Amino acid sequence: MLFFEDSVSIVKVAISLLLSLACWLLIRFPEPFRKLFNPRPGLALWGSFIALRIIPFIIVYLIMDFDPRSDTEFFYKKALGAFNGGMVYRDFLSYHAPLFGYLISLPLYLWNNARVLIPFMAIFELAIVWATWRYYQSKHPDALLMAVLYFLLPMTFVAMVLSSEEDVWFWGVGLITFAYAKRTQGSLWIGVIWGLSMVVIKSMIIVILIPVFFLVDNKVKYVLGLALVGIPTIVILYLLMGDAFLMPLQHSGYHMTPNIVSVTRPFLSGIYNLVTLTQLNSISLLMTMALASVAAIRYKHLGYERLFPSLFILTFGIFMLLQPSAPGFYLYIYMIVVLFELLQVRDRSFALQLIALNFLLVVQPIIWVIYLDMKNYDDWHSVFASGVSLLDYLVQVVEVGLLLALVWKTFTHIKTMDRATSRSYASTLSTGRSSLS
Template identity: 30%
Template sequence: MNIVYGKLAISLACTLLIIVMLVRRKAITAWLDGQSSKVVLTAGWLLFRLLPFVGVYLIAGLSTTSDVNGFWDEGSKASLGQIVYRDFWSPYSPLYAYFLGAFLKLWYDPKMIVLTMALMDGVALWLSFIFYRPLVTQGNLLFKAMVYLLFPGSLVLCIIGAQEDVWMWLFVVLAYLVQKRTGKVTWYAVILAIGLLTTKAIFVLILFPLFLIEKEKIRFLVPMAAIGLLSLAILYPLVGWEFMQPLDEAKTLRAPNIPAVINPWFANQIGVGEKFWNWIGLLLSLGLGSWTALRFQNKSFQYMLSRTWVVLFATMMIVQQSAYSNYIFLFLIPLMYGVVDWTSKKQVALLLIYNILCVVHPSIWWRLDMPKYHSLNDIVATQTSLMDYSLQLCIIVLTGYFIRLAFRESNVMVQQH
């Protein structure tokens, strides 16, 4: 359980620093308003990403753990020219392993996987700064960027867990910014297609809401279809139907999610683990995400995308059986920039608590051997099982709270300008 205590200690230390920043928020924001955004963002990344990386892996000499070892298996084999899905198993899109493999050409070590994640997180934050700049003052943007870099849900999951979920947000924001600069929907669609091929199968979920509100639907659809068919034409002769491997992730039972939490109250009679729950989860997350996009389609793209993204993927996190709370890293940037009202002490406090719970729970759950609760007696059988179930319930309730915030119309971005 040392990793759990370590993550908890880091999370509490980060939260304390954030509270200090919040107390001095007005002064810090005013100071940041007059600084170079490039200098502040670079310094923040060096201080809160590169320095922790150096301290954890190079000075303390800790070995990489958890998902990093799986990413190393994929990336190292891809860097040697092996074929994804045929020569090695992968739950990710076909280009993911080769993207990691390209970085491993620079430094052939599992630690390079973590450094790559830190670099991509920095790029995602930088692009987000550009994305929100038309609606939010520089001081507010930079203040939140520094808070984001300190959030347990980003720092710990990036440097200790080496999670890649923020990549999906990166590709969508990049696609929008390129379209804004070129004025061409084609490039927007191409970058989104590349994002799908480079990240996870769940990236496809955001494409449906974006398609619904897109005025030039044919120009949006044709490049994606062309790239999809080309990818299939390359993959199928090489690996056959093995390119469907990423869909196997939906069969993996994780926690917390609503089916797992309500299961013991129905004496294990709701069919947890059955495929129909995956379809229910898919329809709920996609339906609510699409509804949000249509609801806010007349708002700014930043406003619409932030809320659609949070509703879609936060819902997925608690209704999909294969999702778990690490997915906070997927929607943390739009949640903090485009949904949470930073003048509300309640919202900010709950966001901090939410970060800690989402970071600590997965490690507890894994080290308890991924418990499943079939009856109420299972929940109270031991103190650890009661603690685990309570944490799951808290995460689901808080996720629901932020989904509601995202779906509810507010002038949060206008207030920050």
């Protein structure tokens, strides 16, 4: 058996299976959960957080005494560098924004151990889930179930408990911008807020900034808001460390899976080999921003607050599909938005697709990293070289198919909102004419 070569893999897959089953039970039999959660939403949210974040942390890291791995270990190194007074990029490695290492160094004053980063990140995640639930409370009939489902999903569970990922913060920033969307100087403050996110989180946020440019009401003020943060930051960083602040750009130097490039490489490797990975990443980034910008321009009339959640999903969904250096765990960036914006409990087929995608995105990296040493499939011989490589390739194909379905579902949702808006406008216009006559 493949997974029996690594006991951690066995546990990870087993837990993911159990969580997937729990997710399906919640979707398949929602009524008992509604009766249990709806009268006491605070208990539902805190209970989910404690049961699916805090207790697993205690079991894995305090009782079983496992050492943190994956991104948690890397985060700790940069947090420790900041904690010891080092200069980001110059004194310690970081692919994140300049202030990120200093922010995650704060819990080290309580406990100087990599383990502390997991509950620290989980608290941020809880705050974003709570804020999302509050925002959708009047818009989604099962908003509370979606919040519980988010904690249950295997990919979000693994991303937080085993990797202390921060990518869900991007959506948290988007939620903050909603408070300024309808204000007189809203475009300016939206620019300032997104600019601050590039200083605090990481530069990858640029992938959504260009589509947002076409969505905001006042583009000049939006750019001014970005510049008010960005220009002083660049000047200060350059004065402190020269061009070392460009270090985050090096993060795109690795092939990742699953994406369209990884599954088409066996029969298109000759084309892909004509350009470097950096060039391929740049092309896919431009394509992502261009496609998302077209959607923002076409449906701008829906308004920032109404369109942004779907545009957020669409942008990062396309990014995952096109970017050869985008790992599957980037789904963590927008999974929470998918649940609240797209998923209805009655849509069991879509729910099953999401659960399957979550499960596969946990399993496939185990196969690809541990058992295949992150190999690329440059021809069909490499795909059929072993049963493991064939399994990995087939799983990647299914994952890409599910991601394509998710992007299409998002685009269909945008068109549905557009049609509903058109009908509402036509109805209002007809009512107005009737009253005049």
